[in-house]
Amino acid sequence: MLAVTGVSRSFGGVYAVRDVSLDVAEGEVCAVIGPNGAGKSTLFNLVTGHLAADHGEIAFLGRRVERLAPHRRARLGMSIVFQGARVFRGMTVRENVMVGMHGRTRSGFVSAALRLPRHRREEREIGREADAALARVGLTEWSGRPADRLPIGQQRALQLARALCARPRLLLLDEPASGLRGHERERLAALVEELRADGLTILLIEHDVGFVTRLADRVVVLDLGQVIAEGPPAEIREDPLVLAAYLGPAS
Numbered sequence: 001m002l003a004v005t006g007v008s009r010s011f012g013g014v015y016a017v018r019d020v021s022l023d024v025a026e027g028e029v030c031a032v033i034g035p036n037g038a039g040k041s042t043l044f045n046l047v048t049g050h051l052a053a054d055h056g057e058i059a060f061l062g063r064r065v066e067r068l069a070p071h072r073r074a075r076l077g078m079s080i081v082f083q084g085a086r087v088f089r090g091m092t093v094r095e096n097v098m099v100g101m102h103g104r105t106r107s108g109f110v111s112a113a114l115r116l117p118r119h120r121r122e123e124r125e126i127g128r129e130a131d132a133a134l135a136r137v138g139l140t141e142w143s144g145r146p147a148d149r150l151p152i153g154q155q156r157a158l159q160l161a162r163a164l165c166a167r168p169r170l171l172l173l174d175e176p177a178s179g180l181r182g183h184e185r186e187r188l189a190a191l192v193e194e195l196r197a198d199g200l201t202i203l204l205i206e207h208d209v210g211f212v213t214r215l216a217d218r219v220v221v222l223d224l225g226q227v228i229a230e231g232p233p234a235e236i237r238e239d240p241l242v243l244a245a246y247l248g249p250a251s
């Protein structure tokens, strides 16, 4: 589904990502991990289009996308949950999800302003889809509450609901567990497991090895901008190169 081939990006002559290749197959959960400064965020932004690669190719669903703007990649079916993304204040949880979907509606400003039947029909459809997405992430009972009052774990779930409304082919998660406490992490991991069971294809980057070990089918380990190991989580955890990258060189 996603094929990253020989991608590099440097800043001021220093490589943040160097000759990285990575494949994500349909229905797979692939995790990119690595210590601080390994190049995870840079790689993520190269895939989403928020950064341009100096070299290399990125193909999504068989199409070359490395020159496409982020919104064009999104339209092809990439949906992103950014690290630390905020919710809209002063809106309910449900409204927060609905707002994300208005870009997709067909009826224009005039029919919305006049509240023509077509607009009202679309609003009902959007409401139904928002409710389905909220149910999928377990937020139904929170749907009428102000979004900014949600605990951070549920705000993360809300962002997932928003991303799911775009009906992604590939869901991209940027450090989903960051800032979450033990039980919130646990709930988020269970949620990602459910999405995986539904067959959704997921690429996630994460600092926390424990979090991905449970979720990922395959783990790609970056260090100093390069892939140093790749394989199933059980193998990765035992890999001496990975241990050294995380723990630092033995003294």
Ligand SMILES: Nc1ncnc2c1ncn2[C@@H]1O[C@H](COP(=O)(O)OP(=O)(O)OP(=O)(O)O)[C@@H](O)[C@H]1O
Pocket: 011, 012, 015, 016, 034, 035, 036, 037, 038, 039, 040, 041, 042, 043, 207
């Ligand atoms: N916009 C930028 N300008 C200059 N240097 C950058 C920029 N973005 C990243 N870098 C550098 O590229 C390297 C990789 O950074 P990156 O943020 O991709 O790593 P990371 O694995 O996501 O780290 P972390 O886990 O700390 O978020 C670092 O040395 C960083 O300083």
